[in-house]
Amino acid sequence: MDPLNTNELDYRPPSNVSLETALVSPIHIRRAVTSDSVRLSELTKRFFSYIHISADHVFERIKTGVVYFVLERSDVDGTAELVGFIDFELNDEPNPRHAITEKPPLPAQKTAKILGLCVVPELQGHGWGKKLLAAALSEAKTTGCTQVVMLVEESNATAICIYEKAGFVKRGKLAQKIWGKDVLLYVKPL
Numbered sequence: 001m002d003p004l005n006t007n008e009l010d011y012r013p014p015s016n017v018s019l020e021t022a023l024v025s026p027i028h029i030r031r032a033v034t035s036d037s038v039r040l041s042e043l044t045k046r047f048f049s050y051i052h053i054s055a056d057h058v059f060e061r062i063k064t065g066v067v068y069f070v071l072e073r074s075d076v077d078g079t080a081e082l083v084g085f086i087d088f089e090l091n092d093e094p095n096p097r098h099a100i101t102e103k104p105p106l107p108a109q110k111t112a113k114i115l116g117l118c119v120v121p122e123l124q125g126h127g128w129g130k131k132l133l134a135a136a137l138s139e140a141k142t143t144g145c146t147q148v149v150m151l152v153e154e155s156n157a158t159a160i161c162i163y164e165k166a167g168f169v170k171r172g173k174l175a176q177k178i179w180g181k182d183v184l185l186y187v188k189p190l
């Protein structure tokens with residue numbers, strides 16, 4: 001699938017949302033621009049409260065190559081709201097700061113590191129997380145990455161489910177906790 005093909009990303013209303021509501025609030029995925037920084041910083045605070053990333057910091061990240069894909073809902077009055085995102089960075093060093101316990105380090109190769117993925121609660125469970133992930137994987141492949149890595153809390157069953165369904169394989173658990181949590185390293189070859 002080409003995730004940037006708008007036909008494939010067209011909103012299909014879930015069964016509990018009327019067609020009328022869906023039509024006035026179309027949702028699509030697009031690449032973020034620096035003017036999205038404030039809202040991206042708000043979403044980061046909301047979903048990843050342990051990470052403190054100001055709007056200025058998001059602005060700098062976008063300018064320096066961190067890629068964000070955003071989920072945007074447009075309303076009939078012309079306003080648009082960001083309701084989710086995925087971000088990742090390109091890197092030649094796939095290994096996390098803390099070693100994993102079960103396996104040796106991954107070989108260095110051009111790698112996309114997924115940093116965060118979120119969808120607002122009212123839109124969860126309708127495939128948007130999967131589509132954001134598909135957009136990131138496609139972009140990573142296009143830019144020459146041969147693998148994608150991500151860290152996820154061991155207790156985050158929903159996220160692990162999405163990543164495993166997308167072909168990520170657990171590499172192991174980090175030897176040290178991060179923010180007091182057990183964290184897993186997942187890898188997917190591209």
Ligand SMILES: CC(C)(COP(=O)(O)OP(=O)(O)OC[C@H]1O[C@@H](n2cnc3c(N)ncnc32)[C@H](O)[C@@H]1OP(=O)(O)O)[C@@H](O)C(=O)NCCC(=O)NCCS
Binds near residue numbers: 119
């Ligand atoms: C993780 C998150 C982005 C998922 O977004 P989403 O739009 O609800 O996910 P999707 O609807 O695309 O679901 C993708 C798959 O996960 C499964 N899934 C969704 N919610 C699930 C749940 N609560 N438990 C188990 N599986 C679940 C779905 O079955 C789906 O697979 P399928 O299409 O083969 O049936 C969303 O729950 C979220 O924002 N969570 C808070 C932030 C977070 O934890 N981010 C991940 C850490 S980086």
